[in-house]
Amino acid sequence: MFNLFSLKGGLDNVxxxxxxxxxxxxxxxxxxxxxxxxxxDVAFIRSDVLCDITARFTNNKxxxxxxxHYQKYPKDFKTNFILLNSKNANAMTGEQGVKDIDNIFEELxxxxxxxxxxxxxxxxxxxxxxxxxxxxxxxKFDYDAKNSDKTARSIMTxxxxxxxxSFRVELDDGGSFTIGAICKGAGMINPAMATMLCFIxxxxxxxxxxxxELLTGATEGSFNRISVDGDTSTNDTIxxxxxxxxKAYNKEAFKEALNKITFELAMMILKDGEGANKLVAFExxxxxxxxxxxxxxxxxxxxxxxxxxxxxxxxxxxRIASTIGASGVECxxxxxxxxxxxLLIYSDKQRELxxxxxxxxxxxxxxSSFKVTCDLGLGEGEYISYGCDLSYEYVKIxxxxxx
Amino acid sequence: MFNLFSLKGGLDNVxxxxxxxxxxxxxxxxxxxxxxxxxxDVAFIRSDVLCDITARFTNNKxxxxxxxHYQKYPKDFKTNFILLNSKNANAMTGEQGVKDIDNIFEELxxxxxxxxxxxxxxxxxxxxxxxxxxxxxxxKFDYDAKNSDKTARSIMTxxxxxxxxSFRVELDDGGSFTIGAICKGAGMINPAMATMLCFIxxxxxxxxxxxxELLTGATEGSFNRISVDGDTSTNDTIxxxxxxxxKAYNKEAFKEALNKITFELAMMILKDGEGANKLVAFExxxxxxxxxxxxxxxxxxxxxxxxxxxxxxxxxxxRIASTIGASGVECxxxxxxxxxxxLLIYSDKQRELxxxxxxxxxxxxxxSSFKVTCDLGLGEGEYISYGCDLSYEYVKIxxxxxx
Numbered sequence: 001m002f003n004l005f006s007l008k009g010g011l012d013n014v015x016x017x018x019x020x021x022x023x024x025x026x027x028x029x030x031x032x033x034x035x036x037x038x039x040x041d042v043a044f045i046r047s048d049v050l051c052d053i054t055a056r057f058t059n060n061k062x063x064x065x066x067x068x069h070y071q072k073y074p075k076d077f078k079t080n081f082i083l084l085n086s087k088n089a090n091a092m093t094g095e096q097g098v099k100d101i102d103n104i105f106e107e108l109x110x111x112x113x114x115x116x117x118x119x120x121x122x123x124x125x126x127x128x129x130x131x132x133x134x135x136x137x138x139x140k141f142d143y144d145a146k147n148s149d150k151t152a153r154s155i156m157t158x159x160x161x162x163x164x165x166s167f168r169v170e171l172d173d174g175g176s177f178t179i180g181a182i183c184k185g186a187g188m189i190n191p192a193m194a195t196m197l198c199f200i201x202x203x204x205x206x207x208x209x210x211x212x213e214l215l216t217g218a219t220e221g222s223f224n225r226i227s228v229d230g231d232t233s234t235n236d237t238i239x240x241x242x243x244x245x246x247k248a249y250n251k252e253a254f255k256e257a258l259n260k261i262t263f264e265l266a267m268m269i270l271k272d273g274e275g276a277n278k279l280v281a282f283e284x285x286x287x288x289x290x291x292x293x294x295x296x297x298x299x300x301x302x303x304x305x306x307x308x309x310x311x312x313x314x315x316x317x318x319r320i321a322s323t324i325g326a327s328g329v330e331c332x333x334x335x336x337x338x339x340x341x342x343l344l345i346y347s348d349k350q351r352e353l354x355x356x357x358x359x360x361x362x363x364x365x366x367x368s369s370f371k372v373t374c375d376l377g378l379g380e381g382e383y384i385s386y387g388c389d390l391s392y393e394y395v396k397i398x399x400x401x402x403x
Numbered sequence: 404m405f406n407l408f409s410l411k412g413g414l415d416n417v418x419x420x421x422x423x424x425x426x427x428x429x430x431x432x433x434x435x436x437x438x439x440x441x442x443x444d445v446a447f448i449r450s451d452v453l454c455d456i457t458a459r460f461t462n463n464k465x466x467x468x469x470x471x472h473y474q475k476y477p478k479d480f481k482t483n484f485i486l487l488n489s490k491n492a493n494a495m496t497g498e499q500g501v502k503d504i505d506n507i508f509e510e511l512x513x514x515x516x517x518x519x520x521x522x523x524x525x526x527x528x529x530x531x532x533x534x535x536x537x538x539x540x541x542x543k544f545d546y547d548a549k550n551s552d553k554t555a556r557s558i559m560t561x562x563x564x565x566x567x568x569s570f571r572v573e574l575d576d577g578g579s580f581t582i583g584a585i586c587k588g589a590g591m592i593n594p595a596m597a598t599m600l601c602f603i604x605x606x607x608x609x610x611x612x613x614x615x616e617l618l619t620g621a622t623e624g625s626f627n628r629i630s631v632d633g634d635t636s637t638n639d640t641i642x643x644x645x646x647x648x649x650k651a652y653n654k655e656a657f658k659e660a661l662n663k664i665t666f667e668l669a670m671m672i673l674k675d676g677e678g679a680n681k682l683v684a685f686e687x688x689x690x691x692x693x694x695x696x697x698x699x700x701x702x703x704x705x706x707x708x709x710x711x712x713x714x715x716x717x718x719x720x721x722r723i724a725s726t727i728g729a730s731g732v733e734c735x736x737x738x739x740x741x742x743x744x745x746l747l748i749y750s751d752k753q754r755e756l757x758x759x760x761x762x763x764x765x766x767x768x769x770x771s772s773f774k775v776t777c778d779l780g781l782g783e784g785e786y787i788s789y790g791c792d793l794s795y796e797y798v799k800i801x802x803x804x805x806x
Binding site: 059061062063093094125126127233308316318319322326329333334352390391395 | 722729794
């Protein structure tokens with residue numbers, strides 16, 4: 001059928017796409033990643049050839065200005081340029097926030113031929129962009145660079161590591177195409193994508209309809225299933241661009257590659273979850289319906305008491321049970337079972353933890369990732385979501401974020 | 404009409420009620436309050452005369468065994484005894500958990516004449532009660548004591564201070580009655596009462612129907628409006644008992660006293676919110692409906708990002724706006740205004756914080772309590788809820804709670 005090869009780097013491997021990131025003085029501190037460099041704060045992704053584009057945006061009613069700007073383009077528009085910045089979300093900035101983007105693109109058009117250019121921003125809410133600084137990037141950019149590393153670093157905010165990924169897909173008929181992506185996000189992550197930006201580019205010859213369909217499915221299986229703190233930002237964006245340069249395409253192969261990319265990026269976000277040390281899968285099965293399974297699963301990945309118990313490595317299944325009971329789904333304590341990985345930790349017949357099982361539970365909880373499975377024993381509904389622990393570090397990062 | 408007098412103490416002031424608390428070795432550490440005493444872990448509240456009782460319980464589907472035990476009594480039953488314990492919630496303990504309560508009361512009946520006795524428990528989920536220890540309290544109790552202080556201390560878990568309150572109501576016709584209450588709760592506090600226990604006793608000659616009606620209203624205006632962490636426990640209980648010994652009653656007066664007691668106790672819980680330093684009122688007005696106002700207000704008091712910004716004393720109104728936008732209510736950034744106390748911090752015409760207003764906002768946020776008012780500018784819906792900040796201490800308390 002086809003083979004998937006994981007490549008080094010993110011956007012660089014995709015034909016016809018170029019990208020670069022520079023620092024214009026908005027970020028002044030060395031990278032969170034611990035390197036002594038100051039990362040970039042303005043970046044771009046562009047294609048030689050006009051691209052089809054599909055995007056998904058935050059459910060937040062106060063969508064940021066770059067999203068409003070994007071939505072002014074006609075349906076099925078094509079684009080050749082995305083401008084990115086960090087440190088300022090350009091959100092809650094009113095009509096002026098959209099005008100500022102137009103002004104910025106007017107300046108950029110002195111350097112590049114722009115076709116329906118798109119902007120995407122992340123950072124603090126409620127302040128106008130520093131246009132002068134952003135515009136100063138335009139003569140610093142190398143427009144023919146393939147510098148995914150700098151681009152990915154330029155959109156980092158509280159992220160502790162950059163996030164990029166790519167795959168080459170080789171088809172049986174000898175054709176091949178490439179998908180690459182960069183992503184940012186560490187907090188304000190909640191079902192419905194939350195503050196994350198993700199840019200996926202491909203040279204596959206993918207029909208526009210497939211782009212829509214496959215991005216929806218990939219998002220549902222990945223970014224919509226993770227939660228760091230249950231907050232949903234004004235700026236969340238996921239974009240898929242295709243320039244069709246490779247002329248090769250296979251729907252199943254593309255779907256698999258896209259799902260892999262979005263799932264792995266989502267897990268990276270969770271591992272980077274502000275101050276998080278543990279990645280936990282919350283599987284709920286045996287629910288009356290998929291909706292109920294989802295509701296219980298998301299309640300678990302969002303619960304503060306569950307998150308702090310994970311941080312404390314405390315095998316306190318009572319908080320798991322209590323959270324399911326509070327989630328509003330149909331449940332029955334005599335039918336419920338709870339497992340940590342393969343260890344049965346609660347059932348009707350085996351309620352209190354004996355010393356041996358408690359010790360085994362402790363050792364599972366010391367792992368950096370594990371699975372909690374709750375079987376409600378009532379039906380066929382299943383869902384899995386992914387969460388992380390809540391540490392002192394989360395509070396510290398978020399108490400200090402703006403100042 | 405009537406006069407309300409705040410009294411010292413809680414349950415002691417109410418005629419015909421007796422209470423005491425003792426330590427039987429389940430609590431082994433000195434009080435959280437910093438006193439060198441080890442607080443009690445088993446307590447009782449009883450009345451000489453049979454009482455009418457009204458209760459509200461958690462919405463959690465996994466209701467604890469004491470609640471199941473209570474619900475086995477017929478409608479409109481009367482009682483004369485409530486037994487209380489901390490350190491163990493007797494939740495997720497199955498049918499055995501209810502049987503254990505019956506066994507305990509069989510032992511207690513050797514000491515006291517019991518009429519439909521009630522138990523109420525708080526503590527860790529998933530373990531059977533230590534019956535032997537609880538029963539050992541029965542010969543230690545002073546059944547004729549009026550020891551509200553020890554009773555209130557005996558139900559404390561992560562609470563940092565005991566919570567008790569009482570009022571005497573003097574009517575114009577010369578009659579008077581008394582209401583007294585004790586309460587516990589500091590975490591797992593969420594709309595729908597969450598882990599709190601509250602016992603209110605009165606000697607007022609209140610009709611049973613008024614008890615139901617007024618307790619519902621009082622709960623809605625107090626415990627249902629506070630949030631520490633958005634989690635809802637298995638054990639939440641609020642009970643109102645009346646023995647009618649005073650023969651005096653006035654509905655308006657009783658309502659005012661009951662509302663005052665429940666509101667003040669709810670604020671005490673919030674001030675004690677695990678590790679919390681600030682009490683913040685989140686008022687939403689101008690919403691399309693009361694339901695929408697409530698939804699936005701509760702989203703604010705539950706948001707981790709808002710809570711950590713409060714802890715950081717960061718006047719980051721962007722997180723307030725973003726949380727409203729994410730709550731799903733109808734809103735429009737050009738109509739929204741946000742005030743911190745009386746300081747306008749956001750409006751369509753005044754988006755960026757200038758230095759002077761930022762300084763004023765900083766100084767408001769340094770207060771131990773203040774109000775955030777969001778006017779959506781769309782309708783008549785209003786709601787106010789109460790939250791607290793999220794500190795390192797919260798994470799510490801909850802990472803360590805069980806172990």
